Amino acid sequence: MKQTRTILAALLGATLLATPSLADEIKIGVxxxxxxxxxxxxxxxxxxxxxxxxxxxxxGGVEMNGEKxxxxxxxxxxxxxxxxxxxxxxxxxxxxxxxxxIGDTFASSVTIALMDVAASYGKxxxxxxxxxxxxxxxxxxxxxxxxxxxxxxWNSDAYAQAVFEAVEGLxxxxxxxxxxxxxxxxxxxxxxGKSNTEYALPLFKDAGWTETGHEAVPLGHxxxxxxxxxxxxxxxxxxxxxxxxxxxxxxxxxxIKETGLETLHVAIYYPLRPEFHEGVGADSENMLWTPMLFxxxxxxxxxxxxEMLGAKGITGTGDHAQGxxxxxxxxxxxxxxxxxxxxxxxxxxxxxxxxxxxxxxVYDTANHTPKIGAxxxxxxxxxxxxxxxxxxxxxxxxTAEFK
Numbered sequence: 001m002k003q004t005r006t007i008l009a010a011l012l013g014a015t016l017l018a019t020p021s022l023a024d025e026i027k028i029g030v031x032x033x034x035x036x037x038x039x040x041x042x043x044x045x046x047x048x049x050x051x052x053x054x055x056x057x058x059x060g061g062v063e064m065n066g067e068k069x070x071x072x073x074x075x076x077x078x079x080x081x082x083x084x085x086x087x088x089x090x091x092x093x094x095x096x097x098x099x100x101x102i103g104d105t106f107a108s109s110v111t112i113a114l115m116d117v118a119a120s121y122g123k124x125x126x127x128x129x130x131x132x133x134x135x136x137x138x139x140x141x142x143x144x145x146x147x148x149x150x151x152x153x154w155n156s157d158a159y160a161q162a163v164f165e166a167v168e169g170l171x172x173x174x175x176x177x178x179x180x181x182x183x184x185x186x187x188x189x190x191x192x193g194k195s196n197t198e199y200a201l202p203l204f205k206d207a208g209w210t211e212t213g214h215e216a217v218p219l220g221h222x223x224x225x226x227x228x229x230x231x232x233x234x235x236x237x238x239x240x241x242x243x244x245x246x247x248x249x250x251x252x253x254x255x256i257k258e259t260g261l262e263t264l265h266v267a268i269y270y271p272l273r274p275e276f277h278e279g280v281g282a283d284s285e286n287m288l289w290t291p292m293l294f295x296x297x298x299x300x301x302x303x304x305x306x307e308m309l310g311a312k313g314i315t316g317t318g319d320h321a322q323g324x325x326x327x328x329x330x331x332x333x334x335x336x337x338x339x340x341x342x343x344x345x346x347x348x349x350x351x352x353x354x355x356x357x358x359x360x361x362v363y364d365t366a367n368h369t370p371k372i373g374a375x376x377x378x379x380x381x382x383x384x385x386x387x388x389x390x391x392x393x394x395x396x397x398x399t400a401e402f403k
Contacts, residue, residue, distance in 0.1 A: 024067070024068070024069055024070065025061075025069055025070045025071070025072045026061075026062060026069050026070070026071050026072065026099050026100075026334070026340055027072045027074060027096065027097070027098040027099050028053075028071060028072065028073050028074070028098060028099065028100055028101070028102065029074050029076065029089070029092030029093065029096060029098035029100070029101040029102070029103070030046065030049060030073055030074065030075045030076070030101070030102045030103070030105060031076050031078050031085050031088045031089055031092065031101065031102070031103035031104050031105065031110065031114065032045055032046065032075070032076075032077070032078055032102075032103070032104055032105030032106055032107075032128065033077065033078050033079055033080040033104070033105070033106050033107060033110075034046065034075065034077040034078075034079070035077055035079045036079035036080045036081070037080060037219055037220045037244065037245040037247070038080045038106050038107060038244050038245070039079075040246065040273060040275065040319075041105075041106050041129070041244070041273070041319045042077075042078075042080075042105055042106050044317055044319035044320050044323065045105040045106060045128055045129065045319055045320075045322070045323040046075055046105070046323075047314055047320060047323070048309075048319070048320045048321075048322075048323025048324040048327065049073060049102070049105075049323055049327045050073055051309065051312065051314065051320075051324060052324055052327040052328050052331060053071040053073050053327070056070075056071055056331055057070045057071055062331065062334055062335055063335075064338055064339060065338070071331075074092060074096050074098060076088035076089075076091060076092055078103075078104050078107060078110045080104075080106065080107040080109070080110060080219070080244075081110070082107075082109050082110050082112070082113035082114075083113070084110075085103060085104055085107070085110035085111075085113055085114050086110075086113050086114050086117050088103075089101065089103055089114040089117055089118055090117060093117075093118065093121045093123060094121075098123070099123070099124075099340040100123055100124040100125065100126070100340050100342075100345070101118060101123055101124070101125045101126075102125070102126050102127065102128055102327075102330075103118065103125060103127060103128075104127060104128065104130055105127075105128035105129060105323070106128060106129045106130065106244070107130060107190075107192070107244075108130040108131060108132030108134070108135065108156075108190075108191045108192050108195070109132075109190055109191045109192070110130075111127045111130040111132070111135055112132065112134055112135060112138070112191065115135070115138060115146065115149060116145075118149070119145050119146060119148075119149065122148075122342065123148070123342060124148045124149075124340065124342040124345045124346065125148065125149045125150075126149075126150050126151070126152055126326075126330060127149075127150075127151050127152060127153070128152060128153065128322070128323065128326055129152075129153050129319070129322055129323075129326075130151070130153060130192075131153050131154055131155055131156040131158065131159070131192070131195075132155075132156050132191050132192060132195050133155040133156050133157055133195055133199070134191060134195065135151055135155075135369075136151065136155050136367035136368070136369045137367070139151075139367050139368045139369075140366055140367045146368070147342075147343070147346060148342035148343065148345070148346045149368060150346070150349045150363070150368040151367075151368055151369045151370065152326040152329065152330070152361075152370065153322065153326070153370065154369060154370055154371075154372045154377060154379070155367075155369055156192070156195040156196050156199060157199040158291075158372045158379050159196055159199075159200075159268045159269070159290055159291060159379065160196055160199035160200035160203060161199075161203070161379075162290045162291065162379040162380075162381055162393075163200055163240060163266050163268065163288075163290060163381065164200060164203040164204060164207070165393070165394070166266075166288060166290070166381040166392070166393040166394075167204075167238060167264075167266065168207060169393060169394070170392075170393065170402050175401075175402045176264065176402065178209075178237040178238065178264075179237050180210070180235075180237060181207075181208055181209045181210065181237060182209070182210050182211075182212045182234065182235065182236045182237050182238075183204050183209045183210070183211055183212070183236055183237065183238045183239075183240065184211065184212050184213025184214070184215070184231050184234060184236035184238070184239050184240070184263075185197045185200070185201065185211070185213065185214055185215065185239075185240050185241075185242070186213070186215045186217065186224065186227055186231075186239065186240075186241045186242075186252060187215070187216055187217070187240075187241065187242035187243070188216070188217060188218070188219050188220075188221065188242065188243050188244065188245065188248065189216040189217060189218055189219065190219055190244070192242070192244055192269075193216070193242045193243065193244075194216070196242045196268055197214075197240075197242060200240060209238075212231075212234035212235070212236050213227075213230065213231045213234050213236055213239070215227040215230075215231075217248070219244070219245060219248075220245045220247065220248060221245075221248050221251075222247055222248060222251040223251070224251060224252045224255045224256075225255060225259070228255055228256065228259045228261055229259070231261060231263075232259060232260075232261050235262075235263075236263050237263060237264065238263060238264045238266060239256070239261070239263040239264070239265050239266070240266045240267075240268065241253075241265065241266070241267045241268070241270075242267075242268040242269065243267075243268075243269065243270045244269055244270065245270065246270050246273045246275055246276045246279070247279075248270070249267060249270035249271065249276050249280075250276055250279040250280045253265065253267075253280045253283050253284050253287065254280060254283050256283075257283040264287075264288065265287040265288070266287070266288040266289065266290075266381075267287060267288070267289040267290075268289070268290060268291075269291075270289075271284065271287070271289035271382075271384075271389065272289070272291065272292065272293055272294070272317070272318040272319075273317065273318075273319075274315075274317055277384075277387075277389070282387065284384045285384055285385075285386075285387070286383065286384060286385070286403060287383070287384050288381055288382065288383050288392070289381070289382055289383075289384075289389070290379060290380065290381040290382070291318075291379045291380060291381075292318075292380040292381065292382035292389060292391050292397075293318035293321055293322060293358060293380075294306075294316065294317060294318040294320075294321040294358070295380075295382075295389070295390075295391060295399070296316065297388070298390065298391070298399040299399075301357045302321065302357060302358075304357065305320075305321060305324065305357040309324075321357060321358050322358060324356070324357065325356035325357055325358045325359075325361070328354075328356055329352065329354045329356065329361050332352075332354050333345060333348040333349050333352060333354075334348075336348045336351075349363060349368070350363060350365045358377065359376060359377035359378055360375065360376050360377065361376075361377070362376055374394070374396050374397075378394075378396075378397050380393070380394070380397040380398075381393040381394075383400070383402055383403065385400060385403055
């Protein structure tokens with residue numbers, strides 16, 4: 001295996017030969033939610049990308065063909081709406097004439113919508129946090145059309161697999177007794193929510209679980225009393241909730257306590273946001289959640305990134321951590337390619353082996369998606385214990401025992 005590049009090399013790397021460039025800057029268009037229900041995540045991603053760009057520019061920029069090129073990031077709002085994302089992408093690709101684009105930084109539905117549009121302009125495109133497996137399927141089904149599109153986050157089945165393995169593993173270890181093995185899902189009616197549910201359900205069914213609730217709600221929904229009333233009658237041993245809206249997660253978690261529903265609550269995504277824990281208070285005690293991407297209290301690498309961001313007045317979150325490493329990986333690949341020419345940049349992505357604070361980026365070249373696992377990008381499951389989230393699964397990532 002070729003030597004893994006370090007974070008320092010990614011940001012301050014040595015001179016690389018490149019094809020001539022006509023400009024002294026590399027314009028990178030970024031589409032993401034700066035307003036709307038996922039604005040907190042979108043803004044955090046913007047801060048992280050700009051943080052890396054500022055680091056690179058402070059050292060003179062990216063060297064190509066013996067000349068330095070600074071990074072100029074142009075941000076446009078998608079508001080997590082596909083039609084706005086497509087419009088933003090068209091503006092960046094035409095009026096701004098960016099050299100490459102990142103889109104969407106967060107919403108899978110926006111990424112899926114703009115993939116076809118972006119491909120027609122012949123520019124390199126990378127997505128940020130979107131995990132929908134539909135994105136990977138589009139790449140795999142039409143490799144020529146999407147040859148220059150790459151994801152920088154895993155597929156949605158990673159979360160489903162993590163939840164399933166945690167519940168089954170804790171059960172097999174005698175730490176959790178599910179009784180009748182009944183499971184229910186409450187999820188937002190988006191590609192993100194539906195795809196996570198669709199991947200998780202067969203895993204549990206194949207292991208002998210019975211689904212007793214399947215509740216889809218609109219993005220940003222906050223009144224869960226009707227759904228919880230039905231679920232109380234079904235008495236699920238495990239309730240899996242999937243939201244990108246933090247307010248939805250706060251509302252559901254509080255209402256679970258208010259209605260007295262006795263279940264192991266397992267959440268996907270929203271508890272990684274600090275405002276969830278601030279808003280929900282003690283009502284989240286003992287719940288499980290994934291992905292625990294950022295643990296600056298117990299993880300030394302995460303702590304180092306948190307302190308580096310903090311020195312610039314940024315309170316680091318999981319979104320910041322993902323954004324930082326994804327953009328640093330992009331910069332490393334631009335340096336290795338020595339150009340922003342799409343085909344050559346894609347060749348660099350295909351051979352990515354990049355270590356960062358959140359893990360190691362290595363790609364599955366069939367679907368242009370980073371690999372997951374202990375040796376690559378880990379997907380940890382955490383439990384809230386005495387108000388603090390601690391990794392409890394898998395054992396290789398655990399910093400505490402399940403309670």
